Amino acid sequence: MVACVRLTMNSSRVIAFVAIALLSACGSHPGSPTTPSVPPPVPQPAPAPTYQVLNGYSYDTAFRPISGATINLVDGTQAGASTISDATGRFSFAGTFQASTTVRVTKEGYTPATATAKSNGGSTGMVWAFVVLDALARPVDMIGDYTLTIVAWCTGIPEDVRTRTYAASIRNAVDSQTQPGTRLTLAVEGGTFVPDHRGFAVGVSGNDVAFNIYNGEDFGLVEKVGAGTFLAISGSTNVSIANGGSTKISTSFSGAIDYCALQGDTAWTDQCNSGPRTAFEHCESTDHQLVLSRR
Numbered sequence: 257m258v259a260c261v262r263l264t265m266n267s268s269r270v271i272a273f274v275a276i277a278l279l280s281a282c283g284s285h286p287g288s289p290t291t292p293s294v295p296p297p298v299p300q301p302a303p304a305p306t307y308q309v310l311n312g313y314s315y316d317t318a319f320r321p322i323s324g325a326t327i328n329l330v331d332g333t334q335a336g337a338s339t340i341s342d343a344t345g346r347f348s349f350a351g352t353f354q355a356s357t358t359v360r361v362t363k364e365g366y367t368p369a370t371a372t373a374k375s376n377g378g379s380t381g382m383v384w385a386f387v388v389l390d391a392l393a394r395p396v397d398m399i400g401d402y403t404l405t406i407v408a409w410c411t412g413i414p415e416d417v418r419t420r421t422y423a424a425s426i427r428n429a430v431d432s433q434t435q436p437g438t439r440l441t442l443a444v445e446g447g448t449f450v451p452d453h454r455g456f457a458v459g460v461s462g463n464d465v466a467f468n469i470y471n472g473e474d475f476g477l478v479e480k481v482g483a484g485t486f487l488a489i490s491g492s493t494n495v496s497i498a499n500g501g502s503t504k505i506s507t508s509f510s511g512a513i514d515y516c517a518l519q520g521d522t523a524w525t526d527q528c529n530s531g532p533r534t535a536f537e538h539c540e541s542t543d544h545q546l547v548l549s550r551r
Contacts, residue, residue, distance in 0.1 A: 304356075310334075310349040310373055312385035314341045314361050317438035318461035318494060319468055321345025322363055322389060330358035330370065359385040366391055367435075388434055393462035395437040396497045401425050404444065405547040406477070406489055408513040410539030417481050417515065420489075422447055423551070426458055442467070444477060450486070450524050453478035466494045467546060469511060474526065484518035486528075491544055503550045510542040 310329075314322040325341040334351045341347045341361075357373040366389040373383040404424040411418075423445040432439035440458040447454075456476035459466040469476035475488040491511015516528035517535040528536045 304354050305375070307353045307355070307375065307381050307383045308350065309382045310351075310353045310357060310359075310385065311382055312347050312359060312371075312373070312387065313345045314347065314363075314387045314389060315345055316366070316389055316391060316459075316461040317395070317434050318459040318464045318466040319457075319492075320461070320464075320466070320494070322361075322366070325361050325363040325366075325389070327387075328360045328362075330360050332357040353383055355383050357383065357385075359387060361387040361389060363389060365393075388439075390435050390438060391461045395435070395460040396463050396465065396499070397437065397501045398426050398440060398458060398460055398465060399428065399437065401551045402442075403549045403551055404442070405545075405549075406513075407545035407547075408515075408539055409541035409543045409545075410513070410537065412537040413487075413513065413515045413539055417487050420479065420487065424548075429457070448480040450478040450480065453488075463497050463499065464494060465497055465505075466492065467509065468492050469509070475512075475514070478524055480524070482517075483521040484531075486514075486516045486524040488512075488514040488516070488524070488526075493546060505546075505548040507546055508542065509544050509546050511540070511544060513539045513541075513544060515539070 314325045316322055321344050323341055323343045323345060326338060327341060327347045328338045329335055329349065332353055334349060334353060337349055339347050339349060353373065355373055355375045358370055359373060360368060360370045362368045369387050369389050371385045371387040373385040375383050402424045403421060405419065405421045408418045424442055425445065426440050426442050428436055429439040429441045438460045440460065441455055442458050443455040453471055453475060454477065456470060457468040469489055469491045475490040477489040479487050481487050491509040493507050493509035495505055495507045515535065515537040516524065517533060518530065519532040519534055522531040524530065
């Protein structure tokens with residue numbers, strides 16, 4: 257350790273010698289320049305992509321388009337712009353938009369709703385907003401346990417599978433963002449069904465009820481009725497129910513019912529193309545029947 261010394265000497269040479277000794281003891285090296293520590297540059301986030309068109313649709317909770325709704329842009333460079341939805345519920349804006357643009361939709365008889373525009377991931381220069389409005393009218397009660405019967409119209413489908421009856425239940429959809437009782441799921445109980453093809457969406461707006469027997473763009477119900485043999489059901493219909501609900505709904509629906517029989521016990525695929533088949537019937541009709549009875 258080098259002690260600190262009070263210097264009283266007048267000799268500049270001695271003073272210089274002591275100063276150098278003190279600096280050396282502290283770890284400094286005269287003549288070696290000190291390089292300042294420079295932090296690495298902070299990466300800057302890429303600018304948010306912009307789009308030239310914002311398209312969208314307005315629907316009610318029974319899957320029907322809402323025409324004549326007023327659509328306002330809440331934020332972004334086009335904030336304050338407005339337009340009206342057409343007969344198909346569609347609306348469109350031109351300008352400069354980000355995918356986070358907020359859209360607000362209003363219509364007399366409905367609760368106002370907002371949605372955030374989203375890009376579909378393509379390079380089309382468009383973002384989309386889909387907005388669902390709740391009717392102010394109280395939704396008819398559809399939650400409960402049922403017996404569901406589906407009757408295929410086409411005689412090309414074997415008679416023993418042309419009519420199918422299932423136990424079923426209707427409950428609130430898990431991911432619903434509308435008021436309870438408006439966005440529902442019908443699930444078929446029992447039977448042998450292809451995974452993710454044993455139920456479909458039910459929508460309620462006031463006294464109007466919609467059955468949407470789809471899984472995306474695919475069949476909503478696909479039942480394995482025998483080894484390598486399947487019945488696939490898709491379609492949609494809307495009915496109006498009196499206040500207080502109904503114990504039985506009987507209606508026609510428009511859609512497709514496929515009957516598929518394969519040579520081996522092969523898994524089902526759309527159009528029955530997973531293997532050699534012994535029978536295939538594609539039945540499209542507006543007269544298929546749906547009967548729903550409360551249990």
